[in-house]
Amino acid sequence: MSALEGKKAAVLIADRFQDEEGIEPVAFLREQGMEVTYIGLETGTVQGSDGRHEVEVTRTVSEADPDEYDLLLIPGGHAPEVLRLDETALEFTRRFFEDTKPVASICHGAQVLISARVLPGRTVTCVPGIRDDVQLAGARYVDRPVVVDRNLITSRIPEDIPAMNEAILRALVGETVEIPD
Amino acid sequence: MSALEGKKAAVLIADRFQDEEGIEPVAFLREQGMEVTYIGLETGTVQGSDGRHEVEVTRTVSEADPDEYDLLLIPGGHAPEVLRLDETALEFTRRFFEDTKPVASICHGAQVLISARVLPGRTVTCVPGIRDDVQLAGARYVDRPVVVDRNLITSRIPEDIPAMNEAILRALVGETVEIPD
Numbered sequence: 296m297s298a299l300e301g302k303k304a305a306v307l308i309a310d311r312f313q314d315e316e317g318i319e320p321v322a323f324l325r326e327q328g329m330e331v332t333y334i335g336l337e338t339g340t341v342q343g344s345d346g347r348h349e350v351e352v353t354r355t356v357s358e359a360d361p362d363e364y365d366l367l368l369i370p371g372g373h374a375p376e377v378l379r380l381d382e383t384a385l386e387f388t389r390r391f392f393e394d395t396k397p398v399a400s401i402c403h404g405a406q407v408l409i410s411a412r413v414l415p416g417r418t419v420t421c422v423p424g425i426r427d428d429v430q431l432a433g434a435r436y437v438d439r440p441v442v443v444d445r446n447l448i449t450s451r452i453p454e455d456i457p458a459m460n461e462a463i464l465r466a467l468v469g470e471t472v473e474i475p476d
Numbered sequence: 477m478s479a480l481e482g483k484k485a486a487v488l489i490a491d492r493f494q495d496e497e498g499i500e501p502v503a504f505l506r507e508q509g510m511e512v513t514y515i516g517l518e519t520g521t522v523q524g525s526d527g528r529h530e531v532e533v534t535r536t537v538s539e540a541d542p543d544e545y546d547l548l549l550i551p552g553g554h555a556p557e558v559l560r561l562d563e564t565a566l567e568f569t570r571r572f573f574e575d576t577k578p579v580a581s582i583c584h585g586a587q588v589l590i591s592a593r594v595l596p597g598r599t600v601t602c603v604p605g606i607r608d609d610v611q612l613a614g615a616r617y618v619d620r621p622v623v624v625d626r627n628l629i630t631s632r633i634p635e636d637i638p639a640m641n642e643a644i645l646r647a648l649v650g651e652t653v654e655i656p657d
Contacts, residue, residue: 376605410608424557427591431612 297328299467304331305364307384307407308352313372314343315453316401317350320368323460329366329467334359336381344372356383361390366467371402371422379410389413392446397466399448401459405429408447418442419449478509480648485512486545488565488588489533494553495524496634497582498531501549504641510547510648515540517562525553537564542571547648552583552603560591570594573627578647580629582640586610589628599623600630 304324308317321331335341335352342349361367367388369375378384388411391398400408405421406428408414415433420442430436441450441458448466450459485505489498502512516522516533523530542548548569550556559565569592572579581589586602587609589595596614601623611617622631622639629647631640 376603379608380604406605406609409612422557423561424587425609427560428587428606428609428612431590431609 298464299324300328302329302365302467303363304329304366304368305359305361305387306331306333306368306370307356307378307388308333308335308341308350308370309374309377310341311344311373311377312341312350312370313374313402313453314345314348315456316370316372316404317343317374318348319453319456320370320399320401320460320463321350323456324366324368324463327464332359332364334387336377336384341374356381356387359387361387361394364391365396366463367391367396367398368463369398369400369404369407371404373403375403375406379407385411395446397446397448397463399450399459399463401450401455402452405449408432413447417447418444419447420451421449422451479645480505481509483510483546483648484544485510485547485549486540486542486568487512487514487549487551488537488559488569489514489516489522489531489551490555490558491522492525492554492558493522493531493551494555494583494634495526495529496637497551497553497585498524498555499529500634500637501551501580501582501641501644502531504637505547505549505644508645513540513545515568517559517565522555537562537568540568542568542575545572546577547644548572548577548579549644550579550581550585550588552585554584556584556587560588566592576627578627578629578644580631580640580644582631582636583633586630589613594628598628599625600628601632602630603632 392413402422409432418435426436440455448462514533583603590613599616607617621636629643
């Protein structure tokens with residue numbers, strides 16, 4: 296089936312992304328019929344932090360138009376510490392929140408959300424090592440495989456990818472979002 | 477010369493520490509006559525994140541008495557994301573601030589300072605990728621090789637190690653600390 300036919304996803308990525316998180320959700324979304332574009336600070340190949348995967352960035356955040364995309368996905372690894380230093384990447388991220396379009400972040404992906412200043416008042420999860428940072432950025436942290444708070448979907452670690460994929464699918468087909476405890 | 481003869485340093489460390497930052501300042505302090513102990517969540521060997529060095533943790537934070545040490549050094553890498561989740565390690569860190577004893581942090585070492593809640597009102601530096609986090613934790617961030625604010629010495633990256641070593645030495649021999657611009 297192709298539940299997401301005609302929809303487009305932007306994946307915000309840079310070198311040393313977490314391997315599974317940069318690959319597996321994209322494979323899932325493409326299986327569902329979605330068109331997925333890797334977007335970064337510059338075009339070209341970027342490597343996973345474990346060196347097991349590489350992906351091709353085909354569009355820069357400067358060129359990309361947020362209006363074209365139905366979903367923003369932010370994988371973890373070291374990539375978010377590079378992306379969060381780029382004001383254009385942060386503005387690209389903020390646009391999805393302004394338009395209330397789904398944003399999915401896993402692991403260290405939340406570092407981009409911290410720097411984009413979109414976390415105040417949100418309930419989120421992330422890799423434990425940065426839980427204090429998301430809290431200081433104004434979010435409520437919970438330790439669950441996936442948390443959905445309005446348009447924002449967050450997960451913790453690679454093992455949570457199936458739960459995150461499911462939450463993304465539900466958000467994109469318009470199902471009611473869950474409100475965390 | 478042995479400017480630091482009779483003084484003791486605690487190095488707070490865990491697996492996947494930044495190689496140079498876990499090794500080079502320790503070599504410098506030992507050359508100056510200081511007794512240096514690697515302290516961690518458990519005893520045993522821990523590896524550098526680049527796999528080029530390993531060090532032996534000989535005392536746990538639970539066993540270690542902060543009163544024994546004249547300096548706390550916190551190297552970067554992935555280690556701080558582990559250490560900051562341990563309340564005993566955070567309490568160990570806070571004790572140096574309560575007693576106004578020198579604390580030196582480099583790179584991601586500042587993540588431990590964020591979680592220990594010792595940064596409000598401090599001027600610090602750190603690796604650029606976490607500068608927003610130290611600011612949200614209440615610190616003023618500046619981009620300099622080394623920043624000294626009262627007992628707290630902070631640096632950014634491995635290339636800053638010589639400047640950090642110099643600042644540590646000055647702090648331990650009792651010279652007046654510099655106040656950053």
